[in-house]
Amino acid sequence: DQQVKQNSPSLRVQEGRISILNCDYTNSMFDYFLWYKKYPAEGPTFLISISSIKDKNEDGRFTVFLNKSAKHLSLHIVPSQPGDSAVYFCAARTYNTDKLIFGTGTRLQVFP
Amino acid sequence: SQTIHQWPATLVQPVGSPLSLECTVEGTSNPNLYWYRQAAGRGLQLLFYSVGIGQISSEVPQNLSASRPQDRQFILSSKKLLLSDSGFYLCAWATGGGGEQFFGPGTRLTVL
Numbered sequence: 001d002q003q004v005k006q007n008s009p010s011l012r013v014q015e016g017r018i019s020i021l022n023c024d025y026t027n028s029m030f031d032y033f034l035w036y037k038k039y040p041a042e043g044p045t046f047l048i049s050i051s052s053i054k055d056k057n058e059d060g061r062f063t064v065f066l067n068k069s070a071k072h073l074s075l076h077i078v079p080s081q082p083g084d085s086a087v088y089f090c091a092a093r094t095y096n097t098d099k100l101i102f103g104t105g106t107r108l109q110v111f112p
Numbered sequence: 113s114q115t116i117h118q119w120p121a122t123l124v125q126p127v128g129s130p131l132s133l134e135c136t137v138e139g140t141s142n143p144n145l146y147w148y149r150q151a152a153g154r155g156l157q158l159l160f161y162s163v164g165i166g167q168i169s170s171e172v173p174q175n176l177s178a179s180r181p182q183d184r185q186f187i188l189s190s191k192k193l194l195l196s197d198s199g200f201y202l203c204a205w206a207t208g209g210g211g212e213q214f215f216g217p218g219t220r221l222t223v224l
Contacts, residue, residue, distance in 0.1 A: 006155075034212060043202050043215030044156070089156060098144050098163065098206065099171075100213060104155035 003027045004092050006103035013110050019077040021106050023090035026071060030092040034100065035064060035075045038087045047088075048075070080110045114139035118203050118216035125223055131176075131190040133219050135203030138184065143205040145186040146213060147178055150200040162186060163208065198223045 005024045013019045021035075031052040036044035050057040050064045050073070057064050063076045077084055087107050091100040115138045125131060137143055147159045158171045160178035168178050175194050179187045186203055200220050204213040 032211070036215075041200075041218065041220065043204075043218050046212045046214065049212060091156075093211075098208065099146075099158060099161060101158075102148075102156040 002104070003030075004090060004101045004103040006088075006090060006106050008106050009104070010107040010109070013080045013108065015082055015110055015112050016079045019075075019080045019084065019108055019110065021075040021077075021088050021090075021108065023073045023075075023103055024071060025073075025092050027092070027094065027101075028071070029094050030101075031095040032093040033064070033066060033073050034091045034093075035062075036089045036091060036102075037084075038089060038105070044089060077108075080108075082110050082112065084108060085110050114205070114214065116203060116205055116214060116216040118201075118219055120219060121217065122220045123222070125193050125221065127195055127223055128192050131188070131193050131197070131221070133188040133201055133203075133221075135186040135188075135216055136184055137186075137205045140184070140205065140207070142183060142208065144208055144213075145180060146204040146206070147176075147186065147188050148202040148204065148215075150202065150218075152199070156202065160188070193223045195223050197221065 034049040035047040038044040048059050048062045048064050050066050066073045087105045089105045090103045117136050146161045148156045162180045176190050202218045203216040206213040
């Protein structure tokens with residue numbers, strides 16, 4: 001049972017435009033959500049997170065939105081840059097645990 | 113600052129051979145430690161996590177085992193590798209209480 005889903009395996013966006021990566025979850029006990037970026041043959045790097053008590057968190061070009069009623073979160077990257085090309089994973093933490101559940105990832109390609 | 117090391121970076125092993133992957137963390141004490149596997153085209157699957165020396169929790173039944181002989185050392189092992197053990201293995205650490213996990217560079221394991 002996949003509790004965290006990223007239904008789009010890939011996304012192509014032109015440089016300078018907005019990239020929107022989506023993530024859906026099923027477990028209402030998740031209280032903290034994170035986005036990671038991963039280049040090939042490297043470990044994921046933490047990008048941005050959001051607590052379930054918030055609906056938006058912004059850090060530079062990256063903004064994460066959380067819609068708890070829809071059990072949906074999204075990552076917006078504005079403006080997109082070629083260096084943003086990578087696989088993006090969303091992850092969620094169950095309340096009162098130290099474990100993260102990861103989605104299957106979305107490969108973002110930013111072209112000139 | 114904290115750093116996390118994994119070795120080897122790549123490994124090619126025959127079916128039935130043993131395995132030992134090592135992960136060490138510097139710059140922090142009593143971290144939570146995690147082993148993940150990313151199979152081809154799939155997300156990050158949590159294999160084991162540890163909240164202290166000698167304390168190991170297994171997330172999925174499998175051919176692998178983990179040990180934590182020292183506070184900042186986490187080892188992934190197998191007595192006999194299977195073809196299905198091929199993948200990209202990632203170690204991560206986090207402070208207790210949940211939140212962001214920080215990943216090592218990973219080990220690419222190919223079982224032939």
